[in-house]
Structures are given as C-alpha cells and as structure tokens.
Amino acid sequence: MKIEGEYMFDGTREQVWDVVRDPEVLATALPGTQSLEQVSENEYQGEMHVRIGPVAGLFSGLLVISDEVPPESLTMTVEGKGKPGFVKGTGSVQLISQEANKTLMQYQGDMQIGGRLASVGQRMMESVSKSLLKQGLDSLNQALLARQASQTTGEQVEYKPPSESEFAASVAKDMAGEVFSSRRVIWIAGAIVIIIIIILAAILTR
Numbered sequence: 001m002k003i004e005g006e007y008m009f010d011g012t013r014e015q016v017w018d019v020v021r022d023p024e025v026l027a028t029a030l031p032g033t034q035s036l037e038q039v040s041e042n043e044y045q046g047e048m049h050v051r052i053g054p055v056a057g058l059f060s061g062l063l064v065i066s067d068e069v070p071p072e073s074l075t076m077t078v079e080g081k082g083k084p085g086f087v088k089g090t091g092s093v094q095l096i097s098q099e100a101n102k103t104l105m106q107y108q109g110d111m112q113i114g115g116r117l118a119s120v121g122q123r124m125m126e127s128v129s130k131s132l133l134k135q136g137l138d139s140l141n142q143a144l145l146a147r148q149a150s151q152t153t154g155e156q157v158e159y160k161p162p163s164e165s166e167f168a169a170s171v172a173k174d175m176a177g178e179v180f181s182s183r184r185v186i187w188i189a190g191a192i193v194i195i196i197i198i199i200l201a202a203i204l205t206r
Contacts, residue, residue: 003091003129004108007137011144013095016103017071019144020093028161029139034058042066048080057084071095076109085115105137135162135170 009016019025023044027036036046042065049058061080068074073094080087091109098104113125139161146159162170 001111001113001125001129002109003089003111003133005130005133006104006106007134007141008098009103009105009137009141009144010101011103011141011148012101013071013097013103015144015148016095016105019140019147020074021065025140025143028143028159029136042068057082059084059087061087067092083116085113085118088112107133131170 011019023036023038026044027033027046034047034049036044039045044063044065045061046063047058047060059080059082061078064077066075066077073092075090075092077090078087089109089111091107094106096104096106111129142161143159146157149157
C-alpha cells in the first residue's frame with residue numbers, strides 16, 4: 001500500500017524539524033502510544049495500541065531514521081508486530097520552507113500489512129491511514145504552536161493531545177466523509193457499522 005501526501009506546518013523548517021525529531025513530542029502525536037524510547041542516535045523502540053475497525057491490539061515496533069539532511073529531509077523505516085498482524089514500511093519526508101514562516105511537509109512511502117489487519121480491506125486501510133496521518137500531523141502542529149507560545153511568553157504553555165476516544169471519533173468522521181462522497185449505498189451502511197464499532201470500543205477501553 002502506498003502512502004503519500006503533504007501538510008502545512010505553522011512554523012519554520014528548523015522548528016518543524018526539532019518537533020519531528022523529538023521523541024517526547026512524537027509519543028503524544030498519536031493517542032494509543034504506550035511508550036517511545038530512543039535506543040540509539042537514530043533508533044526508537046515503542047509500543048502502540050492500534051485500532052482499525054473491529055481489529056485492535058498492542059503493537060511493538062522499531063523506528064529507524066536514516067539519510068538525514070537537517071532540516072530538509074529524512075527517511076523512516078518502521079517494523080511493528082502484534083496479535084492483530086504486522087506492519088512494515090519505509091517512507092521519506094521532505095520539509096520545504098514557505099512564506100510567512102510556514103513549512104510544507106511532503107511525504108511518501110510504501111507499507112506492507114499482514115495478519116488480521118490485512119483482512120480489513122485495502123480501501124478501509126487507506127482511509128484510516130490517511131486519517132491517522134492527518135490527525136497525527138495536526139497534533140504535531142499543535143505541539144509546535146505551544147512550543148512557540150512558550151518561547152514568546154517565557155511561560156510554559158501546556159499542549160493537551162486528543163484522547164483515544166476523541167481521536168477515534170475523528171477517524172470515524174473522516175471515513176464517513178469519504179464514504180458519503182462516493183454515493184454508494186453499500187459503503188454508507190458499512191461506514192455506519194464501522195463508526196459504531198470504533199466509538200464504542202474506544203469508550204470501553206478508556
């Protein structure tokens with residue numbers, strides 16, 4: 001499965017780079033992250049609770065950063081596995097300076113998915129992946145804005161990431177938007193069921 005897209009950050013390229021390379025910030029970007037530890041200069045180990053439709057479970061994984069050109073680009077290689085299956089992927093990230101102290105992130109990569117996760121279906125996986133990326137990047141941008149405010153005021157500005165239930169509800173909303181735009185009745189019915197499963201499961205596991 002291929003993943004590609006772009007995102008506009010509200011900060012300079014150097015500021016965005018610092019946030020992307022900060023494991024403490026990354027750990028808050030996606031609710032469900034149980035741990036993220038830097039084990040070497042460019043390697044991170046972590047655990048994340050992942051939920052995609054009716055399939056959920058804890059994943060243990062390794063993230064490796066390579067081909068760094070600060071603050072311009074890097075490559076990420078990820079391997080994760082758990083009871084729901086496994087995920088392997090490689091992606092490249094490029095940061096491009098824009099006017100008004102903004103930065104455009106462009107990303108692309110390939111993912112391999114196996115186990116029960118693969119049974120979810122490629123279309124749903126693509127929809128969920130897009131939504132997860134958008135929510136995660138939104139969280140990084142909010143952390144960036146909080147850091148900027150702290151530097152300006154000299155006081156600690158707390159950034160509160162969304163809860164797992166809030167995150168799940170946003171993912172469900174994004175998925176419903178894509179389904180309704182397709183105008184296919186069978187996908188509308190399927191989306192309603194998926195939304196109910198995701199929201200109820202998120203509430204029950206809080």
